[in-house]
Amino acid sequence: xxxxxxxxxxxxxVAEAALRVIRQSGLERATVRRIxxxxxxxxxxxxxxxxxxxxxxxxxxxxxxxxVEERLENFQCEGPLLHDLKELLLQFLPVDQERxxxxxxxxxxxxxxxxxxxxxxxxxxxxxxxxxxxxxVLDELAASKLAKPGLDVELETEKLYALIDxxxxxxxxxxxxxxxxxxxxxxxxxxxxxxADV
Amino acid sequence: xxxxxxxxxxxxxVAEAALRVIRQSGLERATVRRIxxxxxxxxxxxxxxxxxxxxxxxxxxxxxxxxVEERLENFQCEGPLLHDLKELLLQFLPVDQERxxxxxxxxxxxxxxxxxxxxxxxxxxxxxxxxxxxxxVLDELAASKLAKPGLDVELETEKLYALIDxxxxxxxxxxxxxxxxxxxxxxxxxxxxxxADV
Numbered sequence: 001x002x003x004x005x006x007x008x009x010x011x012x013x014v015a016e017a018a019l020r021v022i023r024q025s026g027l028e029r030a031t032v033r034r035i036x037x038x039x040x041x042x043x044x045x046x047x048x049x050x051x052x053x054x055x056x057x058x059x060x061x062x063x064x065x066x067x068v069e070e071r072l073e074n075f076q077c078e079g080p081l082l083h084d085l086k087e088l089l090l091q092f093l094p095v096d097q098e099r100x101x102x103x104x105x106x107x108x109x110x111x112x113x114x115x116x117x118x119x120x121x122x123x124x125x126x127x128x129x130x131x132x133x134x135x136x137v138l139d140e141l142a143a144s145k146l147a148k149p150g151l152d153v154e155l156e157t158e159k160l161y162a163l164i165d166x167x168x169x170x171x172x173x174x175x176x177x178x179x180x181x182x183x184x185x186x187x188x189x190x191x192x193x194x195x196a197d198v
Numbered sequence: 199x200x201x202x203x204x205x206x207x208x209x210x211x212v213a214e215a216a217l218r219v220i221r222q223s224g225l226e227r228a229t230v231r232r233i234x235x236x237x238x239x240x241x242x243x244x245x246x247x248x249x250x251x252x253x254x255x256x257x258x259x260x261x262x263x264x265x266v267e268e269r270l271e272n273f274q275c276e277g278p279l280l281h282d283l284k285e286l287l288l289q290f291l292p293v294d295q296e297r298x299x300x301x302x303x304x305x306x307x308x309x310x311x312x313x314x315x316x317x318x319x320x321x322x323x324x325x326x327x328x329x330x331x332x333x334x335v336l337d338e339l340a341a342s343k344l345a346k347p348g349l350d351v352e353l354e355t356e357k358l359y360a361l362i363d364x365x366x367x368x369x370x371x372x373x374x375x376x377x378x379x380x381x382x383x384x385x386x387x388x389x390x391x392x393x394a395d396v
Contacts (some may be wrong), residue, residue: 026313104312110371111309114302115224120371127372152387158376159361159384166364173308173318174325178356186357189350193391 027108094171095180134161146195225306292369293378332359344393
């Protein structure tokens with residue numbers, strides 16, 4: 001009987017190995033050889049899972065999208081709306097080790113998209129998640145009548161989106177200066193500024 | 199009589215060539231050979247100007263810092279304070295070709311600092327300029343009594359800093375979606391939210 005290898009599971013193992021290599025050595029040094037080594041596979045067998053490096057990177061990015069979507073789906077509304085919305089936005093910020101790693105790799109990918117436009121659509125799909133979440137926050141505030149009267153939802157979505165990504169970039173590049181607790185305080189304060197004074 | 203070469207001028211020419219190569223091909227492909235070619239120099243003569251690639255990149259980053267400082271020094275207060283402060287912040291946003299190129303290269307450098315911590319202090323000096331400018335904006339608003347009473351200057355500085363960098367990242371990665379005019383509207387609106395209602 002032939003050995004049955006779970007193709008999809010194996011692809012994931014390779015992708016997880018790739019993410020570790022990218023984080024340690026940078027995207028340009030994440031060669032097939034190094035990724036194979038990290039995944040405990042032969043270089044030859046890598047071709048069964050990914051035929052090009054771009055396909056592999058594309059799969060890595062889709063893992064991020066999946067993880068973020070999973071977190072959003074499992075997201076429990078537990079308390080007051082403002083608390084829940086803050087927790088939702090923290091899903092996109094480097095407040096723990098897993099999210100920090102994701103964002104560091106996302107950052108490397110994004111820098112790469114400036115040179116390789118074919119990667120741009122992958123990066124865009126990750127970005128799209130945060131844009132949707134920002135819009136969701138604004139819509140929820142409006143629906144619950146917490147929002148300030150006359151709030152420009154389009155503009156505030158764009159602004160929230162930029163604020164969260166800016167905090168993410170500072171959180172990973174200047175983590176000694178901008179601690180996760182501080183990030184949380186800023187997000188909380190920003191949400192309050194969107195609400196009508198009580 | 200020996201040919202007199204203006205060393206500093208030549209270093210600048212090399213650095214400008216390096217920036218063009220980085221922008222076109224990415225940081226990891228900006229080899230000494232390609233930069234020499236772009237600068238119209240021999241590979242051998244490059245050593246007269248920069249002994250290591252890191253030294254060259256470091257010089258490129260310092261050119262950015264210099265340019266930003268120059269722009270800030272030449273910055274003319276021309277109109278109402280809010281207008282001037284907005285113009286100041288736009289110095290850090292990809293609203294024209296020169297600033298877009300700078301920010302794209304800055305972004306590549308920053309991604310690189312995650313893997314090469316020795317580059318981090320260069321990236322930090324560029325970042326520091328925007329942090330100072332953000333602080334300046336808040337201080338000016340407070341001094342002119344335009345600021346909302348009870349504004350948390352530390353927090354608002356951090357927030358403005360993140361917002362501007364987030365807009366910069368979106369402006370370069372998603373330039374089709376986020377036009378410079380839109381960026382300007384958001385900055386203007388944000389400044390108004392920092393002011394007391396009149």
